[in-house]
Amino acid sequence: DAGITQSPRHKVTETGTPVTLRCHQTENHRYMYWYRQDPGHGLRLIHYSYGVKDTDKGEVSDGYSVSRSKTEDFLLTLESATSSQTSVYFCAISDSGSGRGDGYTFGSGTRLTVV
Amino acid sequence: QQPVQSPQAVILREGEDAVINCSSSKALYSVHWYRQKHGEAPVFLMILLKGGEQKGHEKISASFNEKKQQSSLYLTASQLSYSGTYFCGTEAGTASKLTFGTGTRLQVTL
Numbered sequence: 001d002a003g004i005t006q007s008p009r010h011k012v013t014e015t016g017t018p019v020t021l022r023c024h025q026t027e028n029h030r031y032m033y034w035y036r037q038d039p040g041h042g043l044r045l046i047h048y049s050y051g052v053k054d055t056d057k058g059e060v061s062d063g064y065s066v067s068r069s070k071t072e073d074f075l076l077t078l079e080s081a082t083s084s085q086t087s088v089y090f091c092a093i094s095d096s097g098s099g100r101g102d103g104y105t106f107g108s109g110t111r112l113t114v115v
Numbered sequence: 116q117q118p119v120q121s122p123q124a125v126i127l128r129e130g131e132d133a134v135i136n137c138s139s140s141k142a143l144y145s146v147h148w149y150r151q152k153h154g155e156a157p158v159f160l161m162i163l164l165k166g167g168e169q170k171g172h173e174k175i176s177a178s179f180n181e182k183k184q185q186s187s188l189y190l191t192a193s194q195l196s197y198s199g200t201y202f203c204g205t206e207a208g209t210a211s212k213l214t215f216g217t218g219t220r221l222q223v224t225l
Binding site for chain 2: 031040058096106108
């Protein structure tokens with residue numbers, strides 16, 4: 001019944017390799033977000049999208065890129081993975097993005113380990 | 116800059132009340148509250164909008180002081196199911212994005 005799915009759920013990768021995480025939604029929501037969660041830091045915004053091919057940086061965007069070619073898919077790419085990018089990555093969707101809607105719906109997360 | 120939440124952690128006995136605070140240095144348009152259980156995704160609890168409108172779907176309440184850019188989440192008669200980490204997310208200006216606090220860990224015991 002989930003309107004948002006993330007893949008993969010777990011991944012171990014080596015330092016220096018590129019990694020792509022996928023977020024897929026079936027809700028036709030305009031806004032999509034990528035956050036990372038680390039102990040002591042809460043959720044920090046990496047990038048977000050406000051429409052197809054419309055994206056913007058968040059507070060921790062260095063080393064990450066995103067693409068959104070379709071409404072339903074939002075991809076996060078770690079161009080050259082580093083150990084500091086070991087984290088849990090959450091995708092979120094929103095219908096309005098401006099607080100007038102029903103809040104964000106989060107995916108189940110991707111646990112990424114860079115060795 | 117992330118909003119500041121307090122306390123960082125709290126332990127309650129079932130039936131007790133708790134208040135979690137969220138403070139921002141920016142002028143806010145809205146404040147969101149989410150709860151996250153261990154190993155799970157955050158789940159939306161409530162939105163408080165500038166001007167006083169409030170939207171939520173659980174038996175909790177919250178306030179939003181626009182002058183002080185502060186919000187408080189009130190958990191009354193806590194249940195074991197209330198355990199988890201609570202995050203506030205703030206939206207400032209016209210940006211359609213949330214900045215989250217570092218969380219408040221709530222544990223409810225028997």
